[in-house]
Amino acid sequence: MKFGLIGAGAIGAIRASALERSKSCSLTAVHDLDEARARSLASSATFHPTVEALIESPDVEAVLISTPPQFHEALAVAAAKAGKHALVEKPMAATPDACERMIKAAKAAGTLLTVGYNQRYFPALKVVRDAVMSGDIGRLSHVRAYAGHGGLGEFKAPWMYDHAVMGGGALMDNGTHIVDLVRYIVGDPTEVFGQALHRVWGLDVEDEAMALLKSEDGVAASIEASWDEWKGYRFHIEAYGDRGMAKAYYAPMFATVIRMDKPGGSKSVERKFYPESIIREKIRGWQSTVIQAFVEEFDDFAAAAAGQQGSGRIAMGADGMRAVQIAHAVYDSSRTGSQVKLAPLP
Ligand SMILES: NC(=O)c1ccc[n+]([C@@H]2O[C@H](COP(=O)([O-])OP(=O)(O)OC[C@H]3O[C@@H](n4cnc5c(N)ncnc54)[C@H](O)[C@@H]3O)[C@@H](O)[C@H]2O)c1
Structure with missing residues (x-):
């Protein structure tokens, strides 16, 4: 599974390290509002200057959303609309209604939506x-x-x-x-x-x-x-x-x-x-x-x-x-x- 990472902060960096070790998944694309931070994680992955470019990239099958939570909904919905799976960091969003809209978008698109409850x-x-x-x-x-x-x-x-x-x-x-x-x-x-x-x-x-x-x-x-x-x-x-x-x-x-x-x-x-x-x-x-x-x-x-x-x-x-x-x-x-x-x- 080829992941595009949006949000290259503290957790995004740990996600990138995990993807380096993963046998089933890899990091192919990175975007962050802070370009230098995104590039520092990109290594073999491509830096995309916009979320749209990352989500639309044919080299991205799933989007990993690791921004602050107020952006989770829009990014997860955009990923679903582009036919991309998504893994969203916790909390999924600030309100139940926003979460519901994210689920609806993934359901309508037939894409996978998971949430980062890694302590399981x-x-x-x-x-x-x-x-x-x-x-x-x-x-x-x-x-x-x-x-x-x-x-x-x-x-x-x-x-x-x-x-x-x-x-x-x-x-x-x-x-x-x-x-x-x-x-x-x-x-x-x-x-x-x-x-x-x-x-x-x-x-x-x-x-x-x-x-x-x-x-x-x-x-x-x-x-x-x-x-x-x-x-x-x-x-x-x-x-x-x-x-x-x-x-x-x-x-x-x-x-x-x-x-x-x-x-x-x-x-x-x-x-x-x-x-x-x-x-x-x-x-x-x-x-x-x-x-x-x-x-x-x-x-x-x-x-x-x-x-x-x-x-x-x-x-x-x-x-x-x-x-x-x-x-x-x-x-x-x-x-x-x-x-x-x-x-x-x-
Ligand atoms: N799974 C866990 O155990 C765990 C632990 C801590 C935090 N988190 C969650 O991970 C997410 C990120 O937290 P963090 O600690 O890495 O935060 P952080 O502030 O270290 O990193 C967030 C990054 O997102 C970037 N960003 C902000 N808005 C953006 C946008 N609109 N588009 C692209 N990039 C944007 C910032 O520039 C920054 O690099 C949050 O939802 C947080 O609650 C999860």
């Missing part, structure tokens, strides 16, 4: 998902998920906490990953109750969000997204069943699975550490873990474009839209003090 590919996350799906921890009861970082000091540009661009704060930023991971593990929530707080940074977007989600079959999830995690970037997710639990933690990456023969019965505890990932990150930074996840995600993208299942982990447009809908449901719930019901996905 983190090894510890696979352990949790597999423990739930295999029935290893019994009947699923509830999930706890948390994502936090230190907030404004982490951001390199004001758009990263601009309501008009992001549609929200912590929940649309790092929190969107755990919203997606909870859906990926529990299934789709239909009830949302939440609180969005603005007590730390004094912004019009939240620096802390807490939410309770409930799926149609009664599994509950608590979610917390934070921009005041003074210990530094981390996320974790724990799934509890009637015969055990599974936990994924990052960073550093580790996973735990506890299995029991009956509720409260004798336990076997499996702990998984990833020393190779810890050493690799010490030498090549956290980006090296993300590159590995991107490489697997690209394989799934190429498989999906060919009508194949791949690993089945890739997040589709509907997943991206649902994560944005859930974040907005939390904001509505926080404003009104009421629970928000989401219509089941078609």
Whole structure:
């Protein structure tokens, strides 16, 4: 699959490194408003001075959209209209309506639209998902998920906490990953109750969000997204069943699975550490873990474009839209003090 990259910033550069390592996908074209930045990534790829030229290029089969989110919709729709597949970075867009229009455009064109929820590919996350799906921890009861970082000091540009661009704060930023991971593990929530707080940074977007989600079959999830995690970037997710639990933690990456023969019965505890990932990150930074996840995600993208299942982990447009809908449901719930019901996905 030949990718044209739009947006050669921090994540675009990591995407380009992953494409260099990919066996299924390659980088053939790059565009950024900052020409020097785009050219620095282009190496064997062609620099295009406009998005139109990149999207129309016969050497581009799929467009990788890694700009700030306010441009995602127009670029994804343009890609679909040109018959090109698209992979859009998270959050898919600032509003559910924009996400819906992106999905409609891809559907009308018969093109693939996926969203960059690469944490689905983190090894510890696979352990949790597999423990739930295999029935290893019994009947699923509830999930706890948390994502936090230190907030404004982490951001390199004001758009990263601009309501008009992001549609929200912590929940649309790092929190969107755990919203997606909870859906990926529990299934789709239909009830949302939440609180969005603005007590730390004094912004019009939240620096802390807490939410309770409930799926149609009664599994509950608590979610917390934070921009005041003074210990530094981390996320974790724990799934509890009637015969055990599974936990994924990052960073550093580790996973735990506890299995029991009956509720409260004798336990076997499996702990998984990833020393190779810890050493690799010490030498090549956290980006090296993300590159590995991107490489697997690209394989799934190429498989999906060919009508194949791949690993089945890739997040589709509907997943991206649902994560944005859930974040907005939390904001509505926080404003009104009421629970928000989401219509089941078609
Ligand atoms: N998957 C992840 O884990 C992850 C992590 C961080 C950020 N992101 C997402 O990736 C996207 C990019 O974030 P970033 O941190 O790389 O931002 P960045 O500011 O480092 O890079 C954005 C780039 O887009 C370019 N750009 C802006 N508007 C453009 C336009 N209209 N056309 C072409 N180029 C344009 C800028 O010049 C810049 O080079 C965002 O949606 C962000 O939320 C994803």
